[in-house]
Amino acid sequence: MGSSTKKKKEKQKDFQKPKYKVGKTQAKASNFTDTSFKSKAMGSPAAAIVMGHQSLSTDAPNFTQQFKHSLSLASSSKSDKQRREALAYLTSQLSTSPPSNPVGTNALLKKLLPLVSDSSTPVRAQLIKLLHNLPGDEVKHGTEHASMYIRAGMTHLSADISNDSLSVMEWLVEVAGSELVNCPGGWVKTLSTFCAMMGWAVSSANGGWTSAGKTSMKAKDAQALARQIMALSKFLQAGFAEESSKTETTAQYWNILYGVPRAPNAFEYLNLSGARRDEEGEIYSNKEARQQVFHRRFLDAVNKGLDKAKKEGGATGRAASVLEQVLKDAMADFEPSTALDTQDLLDLW
Secondary structure, three states: OHHHHHHHHHHHHHHOOOOOOOOOOOOOOOOOOOOOEEEOOOOOOOOOEEEOOOOOOOOOOOHHHHHHHHHHHHHHOOOHHHHHHHHHHHHHHHOOOOOOOOOOHHHHHHHHHHHHHOOOHHHHHHHHHHHOOOOHHHHHHHHHHHHHHHHHHHOOOOHHHHHHHHHHHHHHHHHHHHHHHHOOOOOHHHHHHHHHHHOOOOEOOOOOOEOOOOOOOOHHHHHHHHHHHHHHHHHHHHHOOOOOOOOOOHHHHHHHHHOOOOOOOOOHHHOOOOOOOOOOOOOOOOHHHHHHHHHHHOHHHHHHHHHHHHHHOHHHHHHHHHHHHHHHHHOOOOOOOOOOOHHHHHHHO
């Protein structure tokens, strides 16, 4: 029985058509890994398996490379998790003693400030933690650049982004309040942003559009408004702060006149090479000038907003009372000027 089966299989082989391989071999896949290896004789003392195209390195990336890589991920990664983790790494380096920042505060802010309006709440929260670890003396040099991103975030359509941007504004007022109110656009544009955020209608100087006020207020909105009023109070305190005494010794006087400026862009306020500024982008470098433009453009709108806020009572009413006292103290020595102001000069020009 077995022999007959064997004979049948042998006969079937005669009728099978052999398959021949012709042409080129199939191309290898792009992720193909060469696993071929050669081995020396196992009996030799130097027996080993050698893999082809293998490269190993014991040198890890240095700290500067790691820091720059994390900064790049934080500013450009598409993943929310990667941005947050990169910011956390940067925060840990800035919180060490002494802080580790190989790129400098100015370069760090230029990369990270766009994250003020980031769509991810954890990313924005981590950014705020990072900002609080930056040295205030170095932040002051980039105040104008920082204020532009913060103002954009404060007027964002998302309430969460607007609230987090307000936290960043509070931080900037705390570390660089004087520089903020003295930089181009730092006074008028920031006041306009606060009023737009709170819904306090402000008429433009040339009779243009006005911002619409809020018709109704929920409990959450009332709490947010109270916080916004307190932030505005701190900003106004920085803008109306008494200026330091101008009495200088003879040596200090001559140093001011003929000394070499140490701050970057020391003559930026002259705007020698830039475009002509309007009233909003102007620099108001003293308390009197800031009082003048505030009285003319914002005082009526702020007073009307405070009257409504005080009627709400609670935290909103208490915050309104604080701001009202700040304004009373700030404008106590104010006398409206009859001289031509900046806007009048621009109109004549």
